[in-house]
Structures are given as C-alpha cells and as structure tokens.
Amino acid sequence: MKQLITITLLCLTFAHAQEYKVADLKVQGNKKLKTSFVKKISNIKAGVVLDSSVIEADIKLLKRLPSIAHAYYQVFPAGDNSYNVFYNIEENFTIIPSANVYTTNDDEFAYRLGLYEFNLFGQNMTFGGFYQKDIYSSYALNFRAPYLFSRQLGLAINYQDLTTQEPVFFDNTTADYKYNNNSTEVLALFQLNFNNRFEIGVNYFTEDYEYKFGAISPDIPQELRVHKLLYKLIYEYNTLDYDFQYVEGFRSILNFQYVTSRNETQLPDFLIGWNDFQYFKRFGAKGNWANRLRLGVATNNDTPFAPFSVDNNLNIRGVGNTIDRGTAAIVLNTEYRQTLYEKGWFSLQGNAFVDAGSWRNPGGDFGDFSESQNIRVYPGIGLRFIHKRIFNAIFRIDYGIGITDNSTQGLVFGIGQYF
Structure with a gap:
C-alpha cells in the first residue's frame, strides 16, 4: 500500500x-x-x-x-x-542512561554514567547530565533545544566540572597533573536548511593544573590556574539517511575555536580547529561500512598542555587514557558492521575496525606525522547490542590491539556507536 x-x-x-x-x-x-x-x-x-x-x-x-x-x-x-x-x-523511548567504561592492560579503569531525556516536553529537547570517575570525580549538565524558537533557531546551554589526572609531556619525560576544567557554555543553534546547520557561542572556563608526581622542570609550572574565554563556531553539512541501526550518506562537521586567556601574563591566545568527515555505506540488507576522518590543527605553541590528545574513549580504541598530546592530528576510524541476529526490537551487530592516527608534537612541524613514535594503529573487533525502539540504546564492546611500537591493548565499553 x-x-x-x-x-x-x-x-x-x-x-x-x-x-x-x-x-x-x-x-x-x-x-x-x-x-x-x-x-x-x-x-x-x-x-x-x-x-x-x-x-x-x-x-x-x-x-x-x-x-x-x-x-x-x-x-x-x-x-x-x-x-x-x-x-x-x-x-523512541527517550529517557536514556549512558555509560562509558574503558580499560587497558596497564590496569587503567575509568567510567562515565549519565541520564538524558531526549524528548523533554514532547518538543525534542535534550536535558540531562553525567557523573564521571577517572581517578577524580566529575559531572556535567546539558540542555539542548534545536527548535526552541522556530524550525531554524534554537539554544544550547552546557555546564561542566571535569577533573582528571593528565599526563604532561616535556623533554622526553612525563609528569602527572590533577587537571580541572570548570566551564559554562551558551550556543545559538541555526539550521539554514535541511543539509546545513550552524552553532555559534561562547564558553567561559577556568583551567587548574596541580602537579602530582613525575618529572619536574623549572620551565614547567607545578601549579597553574587560568581563566579563559572560548568563542566557538560549528558548521555541519549532513546528508545522512537513517533506517533503524543502518546509516547511509555523508556528513562533515567543522569545529573552530578561538581561546583567549583572562590572565594576560600566563598563556598566549590560540586558535584550534578540526573537521570530522564521516561516510556511511550500506552493503546488502545487513551490512554497513562506517568511516570517520578527523583533521585537526591548533596554534603550534611549545607547551606540555597541547590540545589534541590520544585517548581510548575519543579516537583510538585500546590505546589507553590520554597517552600523548599534540598540536595537530590526523585520525582515521573505519569499521564494517554486520547484523548477526535481528528479531523485533532487538538487533545484534558484530564489527571489525581499524583505528589509526598520528600527531604533531608541540612546537614541532608537520613532518612529525611520519615519525614512528607518533603513529598509532589499532585493529580490533566488537559487538553491538541494539534496542531498536530506544534512542541510542546501543551497548558496545570493542577490543583494540596495537600493532605499532610500544602499543597496548584494551577494552572500550560504551553506549552508542563509537562514531
């Protein structure tokens, strides 16, 4: 019919x-x-x-x-x-818990638990937050209403108090710092047409670094607290078409930020931008090929607090928790998803993936991308347990194994597809 x-x-x-x-x-x-x-x-x-x-x-x-x-x-x-x-x-059922858990063979363990309502007041508004335990406790609250004022104009407000233990790399040595980022962000959301949307706004945040253990240097402060203002622009081009767990099409997301320090004598202003290119292709009735390429670059300050990190839960599955930093990045994630079983509301997917990336060292040049110590390649396999009637109710388990120098291996758990 x-x-x-x-x-x-x-x-x-x-x-x-x-x-x-x-x-x-x-x-x-x-x-x-x-x-x-x-x-x-x-x-x-x-x-x-x-x-x-x-x-x-x-x-x-x-x-x-x-x-x-x-x-x-x-x-x-x-x-x-x-x-x-x-x-x-x-x-969809839209009151959804979220969970991310990640470990490596170095016995690292961290998790993030959250709860979000994705259809607040029946108006497709998102409201919720998360609690994170990564040695230290963190939390955040998020509100997003893309159609608050009209079909084209909306608003997002985010608050975050994030505390982690971060490695800082300098002079071929490493120190560990307790890092806190307390931020408040307001964004205007504008959808130009079906394929194009923009976000523009401002984020006021405070960064606090406190030395814990490891190498020291007279040039690297053991305590640092700085207030910053971040101006943000996001542009998305989106042609994705969804059919339950399957996706087909192309999406490009550009994120550009200008960060200025309120403490004029401590840290210089800097620019940072990255673009995620995503391509999805259906194969037959049950296959889906998914790809994400991230190209990122920032002002090339010679600082141990570089903005791009190599991390389990962000870009390379199995690599560990923030094992390196850089001022530019190239990351490719590619995976093939195959539906193994499907009945009614439930679907089981298997996937095989390769995550690969390289970084420019702080103060270095683009030749750093080809240096073996900066290259990470992690193939792996995973499973997806999918509830087709609950938004983003995809429980994922991935196991990545490094095949480049000084690699690790580890599990990454989470809610939702990795990308």
Missing part, C-alpha cells in the same frame, strides 16, 4: 504539481512527541503545493530526531484536487 501511494504521489507531483494542494497534514503514531512540534518543523503544510521531494525531506529530518525510531508517509485524496498527507511516527 505504501509503495502504491508513493508511486501515485510521484506521478501527481511530476505531472501536474501546480494543480494539487495539501488539504491538511496529519500526524499518527506519536504519543509523547507533540503533533504541534512535528507540524512546526515540517515544510508540508495545509495549502502548499503537493511535492514528493518536500515530503521526503521532511521524513528524513524526522528520522534524524532522537525521539523518532522510524517515520513514513501516506497520501489520500481529500477532494477538489487536494490531498491529505499523513506522517506516521514510530517513537
């Missing part, structure tokens, strides 16, 4: 689009998600020309929302050369 309705609509659109109008948009299947919200963000409205391309774009947008597991449409005659359009919604 759906295929017949779709074919009929296509014929009507391409033959006499100007003669047929939308009598009404009706929303079915939604329970928690407000009908008024679906109509607010949809381009199909009563009185507009019946256009299959506009309807398809609306459906793709709906399937990207955390609150929706799946969506499809139907079209029925309403008389007088007009048609009723029905958007059929299959909702």
Whole structure:
C-alpha cells in the first residue's frame, strides 16, 4: 500500500504539481512527541503545493530526531484536487542512561554514567547530565533545544566540572597533573536548511593544573590556574539517511575555536580547529561500512598542555587514557558492521575496525606525522547490542590491539556507536 501511494504521489507531483494542494497534514503514531512540534518543523503544510521531494525531506529530518525510531508517509485524496498527507511516527523511548567504561592492560579503569531525556516536553529537547570517575570525580549538565524558537533557531546551554589526572609531556619525560576544567557554555543553534546547520557561542572556563608526581622542570609550572574565554563556531553539512541501526550518506562537521586567556601574563591566545568527515555505506540488507576522518590543527605553541590528545574513549580504541598530546592530528576510524541476529526490537551487530592516527608534537612541524613514535594503529573487533525502539540504546564492546611500537591493548565499553 505504501509503495502504491508513493508511486501515485510521484506521478501527481511530476505531472501536474501546480494543480494539487495539501488539504491538511496529519500526524499518527506519536504519543509523547507533540503533533504541534512535528507540524512546526515540517515544510508540508495545509495549502502548499503537493511535492514528493518536500515530503521526503521532511521524513528524513524526522528520522534524524532522537525521539523518532522510524517515520513514513501516506497520501489520500481529500477532494477538489487536494490531498491529505499523513506522517506516521514510530517513537523512541527517550529517557536514556549512558555509560562509558574503558580499560587497558596497564590496569587503567575509568567510567562515565549519565541520564538524558531526549524528548523533554514532547518538543525534542535534550536535558540531562553525567557523573564521571577517572581517578577524580566529575559531572556535567546539558540542555539542548534545536527548535526552541522556530524550525531554524534554537539554544544550547552546557555546564561542566571535569577533573582528571593528565599526563604532561616535556623533554622526553612525563609528569602527572590533577587537571580541572570548570566551564559554562551558551550556543545559538541555526539550521539554514535541511543539509546545513550552524552553532555559534561562547564558553567561559577556568583551567587548574596541580602537579602530582613525575618529572619536574623549572620551565614547567607545578601549579597553574587560568581563566579563559572560548568563542566557538560549528558548521555541519549532513546528508545522512537513517533506517533503524543502518546509516547511509555523508556528513562533515567543522569545529573552530578561538581561546583567549583572562590572565594576560600566563598563556598566549590560540586558535584550534578540526573537521570530522564521516561516510556511511550500506552493503546488502545487513551490512554497513562506517568511516570517520578527523583533521585537526591548533596554534603550534611549545607547551606540555597541547590540545589534541590520544585517548581510548575519543579516537583510538585500546590505546589507553590520554597517552600523548599534540598540536595537530590526523585520525582515521573505519569499521564494517554486520547484523548477526535481528528479531523485533532487538538487533545484534558484530564489527571489525581499524583505528589509526598520528600527531604533531608541540612546537614541532608537520613532518612529525611520519615519525614512528607518533603513529598509532589499532585493529580490533566488537559487538553491538541494539534496542531498536530506544534512542541510542546501543551497548558496545570493542577490543583494540596495537600493532605499532610500544602499543597496548584494551577494552572500550560504551553506549552508542563509537562514531
């Protein structure tokens, strides 16, 4: 029936689009998600020309929302050369716990536990936070409402108090510092059109470094507290199309930041930017190839507090907890996901991956990318336990094994796909 309705609509659109109008948009299947919200963000409205391309774009947008597991449409005659359009919604359960756990063969153990509501007030708003234990305790609160003011304009507010033990690298030695980052961020969210969106805002934060143990140097402070202001711009180009756990298409996310210190005599201002290129391809009914390439560069200050880190939970599975830093980075993550079992709401995926990356040393040059001590290559395998009716309810287990010099190996647990 759906295929017949779709074919009929296509014929009507391409033959006499100007003669047929939308009598009404009706929303079915939604329970928690407000009908008024679906109509607010949809381009199909009563009185507009019946256009299959506009309807398809609306459906793709709906399937990207955390609150929706799946969506499809139907079209029925309403008389007088007009048609009723029905958007059929299959909702996600959206009050979701989050968890990330990671270990290495060096007996490192850290975890992050959170709880988020992804459909607050039925308006597709996200609110929640997390608690993290990585030697020290940390927490954060996040609010995000991309359609708060209109289909195009929204708001995000984030607060974070993050404390970790961070290695600092200098003169071929290492020291460990207790690092605290306390930040408040406000972002304006703007969706230009279906494929393009922007975020722009400001983040005020305080960084606090306290020496714990390891090497010392008269040039490296053992205590450092600095107030900073960060101006942020994010641009995303997105053509991804979702079908439950499967993804196809291309996405590019550019993140550019300018950071200025409020303590003028301590740390210089710097720029940092990176771009994530993501490409997903379906293979047959059950295969999915996923790729992420990150290119990042920052002001090349010769400092042990360089911004790009090599880390288990960020970029290289199995490598360990912040084992190196740099002022530029190239990271490639590629994996093939195969559905091994699927019935009703449950799906089991297996995956094989390769994570690889290299970094520019602080104060170094781009030739550092080819230095063997900066290159990390970690192949591995994993499993995904997926609940298809709960947003992001993907429990993942990955085991990465390093094949480059001085490598480690380890497990990485988490909620959601790695990328």
